[in-house]
Amino acid sequence: MISYFFRLFFLLLPVVAVSQVTDQVVAQPALNISWKTENRWSFNTTLAQRTQVANGVDGLHIQLAQFAQYEIGFYSSVGIGIMYRELFDEQSPEELRITEQFVHARSYNKLKIAHRLRWDQRLRDGRSITHRWRYRLSSSIPLSGNNVDVSEFYATGSVETLFIAESNRRPEYDQRVEIGLGRQLRPGYKLQLTTEYRWESFNLDPNRRLFFYLSLYAQL
Numbered sequence: 001m002i003s004y005f006f007r008l009f010f011l012l013l014p015v016v017a018v019s020q021v022t023d024q025v026v027a028q029p030a031l032n033i034s035w036k037t038e039n040r041w042s043f044n045t046t047l048a049q050r051t052q053v054a055n056g057v058d059g060l061h062i063q064l065a066q067f068a069q070y071e072i073g074f075y076s077s078v079g080i081g082i083m084y085r086e087l088f089d090e091q092s093p094e095e096l097r098i099t100e101q102f103v104h105a106r107s108y109n110k111l112k113i114a115h116r117l118r119w120d121q122r123l124r125d126g127r128s129i130t131h132r133w134r135y136r137l138s139s140s141i142p143l144s145g146n147n148v149d150v151s152e153f154y155a156t157g158s159v160e161t162l163f164i165a166e167s168n169r170r171p172e173y174d175q176r177v178e179i180g181l182g183r184q185l186r187p188g189y190k191l192q193l194t195t196e197y198r199w200e201s202f203n204l205d206p207n208r209r210l211f212f213y214l215s216l217y218a219q220l
Helices: 002-021
Strands: 024-036 041-052 058-073 076-087 095-108 111-124 128-142 153-166 172-186 189-200 207-219
Touching (some): 058 095
Parallel strands (some): 024 207
Antiparallel strands (some): 024 041, 041 058, 058 076, 076 095, 095 111, 111 128, 153 172, 189 207
16 A cells, blocks of 8 residues: 555656746646446536635635537547536636537557547637637556556546637647546546646746646446
C-alpha cells in the first residue's frame, strides 16, 4: 500500500512544483454517474463544484452536465451534451454550454488511448456566444496486472489544446496537461484524483491555473 502513495507522490510532484508559478489554485470535487442502455446509447450525468483554495477559500461556481453518446463502431462514438453553470459571483452571468463531440478510444494490451474532438458553444447573459474547438489525447493504464480489479490502482494522463473564438475579440489558445491516479473501489465504482495545469489565453494575456480534481465515478 505504501508503494502506491509513493507512486502518487511522484506522479503529482511535477505539477505541484509548477504550482509555484500559477495565478490561481482550484479544487473541484465531482460526482459522475453513467449508465448504458441495451442498444448503442449511453448517458452520463456530472455534478461538480469549483472552489479557489489559494490565498483563502472562495467558492466559484456549481455546475450540472448531462451527456448522451452513441456508438458508431470502429472504437468510436459521437455525443452531445448540455451544461448549466451557476456562478457564486452575483456580478457574473450564469453560463449555458452546449457540446458536440467525437471520441475514438482503443486499448493496446494494458494501455488505453483515447482521442476526443469537441466543439463547445458557451452562452452567457443571453448575448455573447463563445466557440471553443478542443482536441484531447488521453491514456490510462493499470498499475498491476492487465486489468483494474477491485482495490487496484491505475494511472491517467492527458494533453488538451483549445482554440477559442468570440465575436469582436481576438482568438485565444489554451493548453492543458493533466496527470492522476485512480482506484477501483468496487465493481462499477472508482475514485480518481487528478491534477491539471492550464495555460489560458497564452497568445494574448496568459493566465496560469492549477486544478485539483477529486471525482467519484459510478456506473449503473
